[in-house]
Amino acid sequence: MERTPCIVLFRQDLRTTDNPALYHAAKSQRPVLPLYIYDEVTAGPWAMGGASKVWLHYSLKQLQERLAALNLPLHIVKGPTRETLDRLIQKTGCKDLYLNQCYEPFWQNEELKLKQDLTKSGVSLHSYNGSLLFEPDALKPKTAPFYKVFTPFYNSCIKILEKRPLFKEPASAISYALSPSLKVEELALLPRHPDWSSGIVAAWRQGQQEAHALLRHFLDRSLLNYSHGRDYPGESAPSKLSPYLHFGEISPMEILNALDERMQKVTTEEKLSIGKQADHFLREICWREFSYHILHHFPDLPEQPYVKKFDKMPWSQNSEHLKAWQRGVTGFPIVDAGMRELWHTGYMHNRVRMIVGSFLIKDLLIDWREGEKWFWDTLVDADLASNAFNWQWVAGCGFDAAPYFRIFNPTTQGEKFDAEGTYVRQWVPEIANLPNQWIHKPQEAPERVLREAGIILGKTYPYPLVDHAAARVKALSLLKTISE
Numbered sequence: 472m473e474r475t476p477c478i479v480l481f482r483q484d485l486r487t488t489d490n491p492a493l494y495h496a497a498k499s500q501r502p503v504l505p506l507y508i509y510d511e512v513t514a515g516p517w518a519m520g521g522a523s524k525v526w527l528h529y530s531l532k533q534l535q536e537r538l539a540a541l542n543l544p545l546h547i548v549k550g551p552t553r554e555t556l557d558r559l560i561q562k563t564g565c566k567d568l569y570l571n572q573c574y575e576p577f578w579q580n581e582e583l584k585l586k587q588d589l590t591k592s593g594v595s596l597h598s599y600n601g602s603l604l605f606e607p608d609a610l611k612p613k614t615a616p617f618y619k620v621f622t623p624f625y626n627s628c629i630k631i632l633e634k635r636p637l638f639k640e641p642a643s644a645i646s647y648a649l650s651p652s653l654k655v656e657e658l659a660l661l662p663r664h665p666d667w668s669s670g671i672v673a674a675w676r677q678g679q680q681e682a683h684a685l686l687r688h689f690l691d692r693s694l695l696n697y698s699h700g701r702d703y704p705g706e707s708a709p710s711k712l713s714p715y716l717h718f719g720e721i722s723p724m725e726i727l728n729a730l731d732e733r734m735q736k737v738t739t740e741e742k743l744s745i746g747k748q749a750d751h752f753l754r755e756i757c758w759r760e761f762s763y764h765i766l767h768h769f770p771d772l773p774e775q776p777y778v779k780k781f782d783k784m785p786w787s788q789n790s791e792h793l794k795a796w797q798r799g800v801t802g803f804p805i806v807d808a809g810m811r812e813l814w815h816t817g818y819m820h821n822r823v824r825m826i827v828g829s830f831l832i833k834d835l836l837i838d839w840r841e842g843e844k845w846f847w848d849t850l851v852d853a854d855l856a857s858n859a860f861n862w863q864w865v866a867g868c869g870f871d872a873a874p875y876f877r878i879f880n881p882t883t884q885g886e887k888f889d890a891e892g893t894y895v896r897q898w899v900p901e902i903a904n905l906p907n908q909w910i911h912k913p914q915e916a917p918e919r920v921l922r923e924a925g926i927i928l929g930k931t932y933p934y935p936l937v938d939h940a941a942a943r944v945k946a947l948s949l950l951k952t953i954s955e
């Protein structure tokens with residue numbers, strides 16, 4: 472029997488089902504060495520943020536457990552990916568490396584170099600797409616090198632989108648144990664002094680099993696109200712699958728197949744209404760695909776505005792304003808609720824992400840890259856493509872972006888999308904006793920109402936950091952200046 476192992480490198484594909492690299496390695500009849508390398512070097516400035524590390528800790532534990540049940544012990548090491556792989560390949564005599572591609576520019580560069588190294592040393596690289604419905608360069612318009620607008624991209628996606636059979640979890644792989652492996656704890660991914668992770672730990676359970684449970688719950692309970700509900704942060708309409716998708720605990724193809732199965736079960740009367748909701752959900756999944764398409768063709772996306780005139784924007788350097796935004800003490804309840812939800816759970820509702828983003832960029836006039844960095848550190852779904860794409864979208868300097876002159880009014884956004892104040896009351900408890908009429912504008916509430924609600928403005932809850940109307944005028948005038 473063949474004794475040299477093949478290595479399966481896990482990165483953003485922390486699952487055993489529909490995992491093409493694992494599936495093909497197991498089929499090769501060689502002993503399989505599942506490997507996770509904790510690499511703080513290759514990503515440079517985009518090394519994993521704090522909340523992602525917390526997620527990774529628990530996710531690796533789940534993967535380890537799942538692989539152990541398949542008699543495939545996960546080997547964990549720490550170090551730069553290429554050097555570490557080189558060392559392990561030499562140590563084990565491995566001749567085949569299996570991996571699912573990562574599409575971040577730094578991983579793409581790394582994979583190119585890896586391929587060259589492996590060819591020189593006679594090792595075959597087997598690489599697959601395990602995280603997207605389409606490779607980022609698979610779809611091309613007829614008259615341009617790539618799609619810059621979402622709708623034609625989406626139309627071309629759905630024209631050729633087909634479900635495919637999922638890659639089965641290997642039932643009978645031959646294991647290869649290499650000792651010593653690091654324990655997950657030895658990666659020191661959890662914060663210690665202070666430990667701020669309790670909110671994240673309470674809000675989520677990581678792993679592929681949980682991802683599938685969440686998906687089933689979403690399809691059975693929330694899909695019917697998805698289109699409407701996804702705009703209202705007080706309702707639990709969205710799937711919350713984003714961190715599982717980012718870490719690859721579920722694949723988009725698994726989601727597509729489950730959605731299709733759900734559609735098979737609907738009655739004729741339900742078909743039309745639920746069909747529309749399913750289309751909308753699929754459209755959102757395709758926004759994720761579009762972000763990767765854009766990142767592939769414009770790798771500077773995380774650092775450089777696509778619309779060049781934004782280079783000239785005289786961004787504010789007010790660090791007190793930035794701090795107030797990060798801590799959720801701006802005096803605008805919907806903004807503060809969002810920023811506190813983010814800090815506490817590592818997640819923020821999409822509508823609120825747009826509101827807090829617009830507030831940072833257009834009310835505080837702070838560079839979108841500051842927001843992008845903060846989200847990178849605090850989101851459990853922090854994803855280079857989706858985060859950069861959406862920050863540029865909100866700022867108005869990206870692809871198919873919201874125009875810069877469309878400036879959200881945080882008060883009316885709150886009144887429209889959180890009319891009962893459910894969301895604000897949950898995250899900004901110090902103003903919870905205000906009647907609905909004033910919950911999004913405590914600064915306008917009569918003295919008596921504030922007193923009865925136990926609020927002293929400037930003491931128990933801040934006055935608004937800026938005057939929105941004046942900030943709007945200033946933002947528009949700056950836009951005019953950079954456009955001249």
Ligand SMILES: Cc1cc2nc3c(=O)[nH]c(=O)nc-3n(C[C@H](O)[C@H](O)[C@H](O)COP(=O)(O)OP(=O)(O)OC[C@H]3O[C@@H](n4cnc5c(N)ncnc54)[C@H](O)[C@@H]3O)c2cc1C
Pocket residue numbers: 701708709710711712713714716717755756757758759760762819820821824825828846850852853854855857858859861862865
């Ligand atoms: C400023 C800003 C920053 C963002 N940063 C991230 C990020 O780092 N990581 C991330 O995954 N999403 C990001 N998003 C997109 C979106 O907010 C989240 O994907 C969504 O809120 C995740 O919740 P959900 O899984 O419940 O979404 P659902 O509504 O259930 O959508 C299903 C899936 O579709 C995808 N999706 C939905 N909306 C978008 C979108 N606008 N762009 C790309 N993919 C989308 C996600 O993978 C999501 O899990 C950002 C949005 C904004 C405005």
